[in-house]
Amino acid sequence: MSEVVKLATCIALVYIQAGGVAELLNTINKQIIKQPIDTLKVCVPSFVYVVQNNLLYVSASHLDAATYQVTYQLKILTTALFSVFILRRELLRTQWISLVTLVVGVVLVQLAQPRDSPLPASGPEQNRLIGFVAALSACCLSGFAGVYFEKMLKGSDVTVWMRNVQLSLCSIPFGLISCFIYDGHIINEKGFFFRLR
Known part of the structure; x- marks a missing residue:
């Protein structure tokens, strides 16, 4: 979720720098889609x-x-x-x-x-x-x-905000995979935003 928030924030900042939706999409196309090797790095x-x-x-x-x-x-x-x-x-x-x-x-x-610190009984x-x-x-x-x-x-020459957009776009799939590997059964039962107490 932190990567999703970072992605939204950085896209908003790139939007402000670009000056509009068309320019934002053009920047994303030019610096992410048309440069796949750079994005893969x-x-x-x-x-x-x-x-x-x-x-x-x-x-x-x-x-x-x-x-x-x-x-x-x-x-x-x-x-x-x-x-x-x-x-x-x-x-x-x-x-x-x-x-x-x-x-x-x-x-x-x-x-x-x-060495022998007592642990809480419930932990x-x-x-x-x-x-x-x-x-x-x-x-x-x-x-x-x-x-x-x-x-x-x-x-x-890619801005730090666009680099963070690239970073988030790569991190979100990795994060989702690790979530489902470790807690897939809980996510399937209780939903993604369920909090263990």
Whole structure:
């Protein structure tokens, strides 16, 4: 649903920039339909974002909120590393020190958690290792997708709003497929907008 909202918002912004419905349709035709290879390149980060979001749900269900939030901040480190390797950026010494401090902080938070923390009786069984690995994987995917998307933006004349339209158009099918794989029976029984309590 977040991708649907993003798609609607970005189409509205492209409409405002284009100056009318005919111009909007012409822009979409020119930059999405007539450039299928360019649009397919956007499928890489859109697929990665869908996998990342699913990993974040797994992580959030296996870690307490504070640990989850602190661990997910490692995306700053992975984004910096990917920008060094993919975009050939150079980081200052103070930036490297800050990144190391971030990693040390995440490690300390992980080590400070009690091994036998009581779980609520009604909640699902939690596994801290699964939660941590899922969060770490999501951080790596987030860093890669963000830097890949930035490289795509810098390497073309397509606006950021149109890139987000392309991203949403690719993400929505991936998201729907993952919804039906994980919760297809519930969606068929209760409907798409049913909320588990």
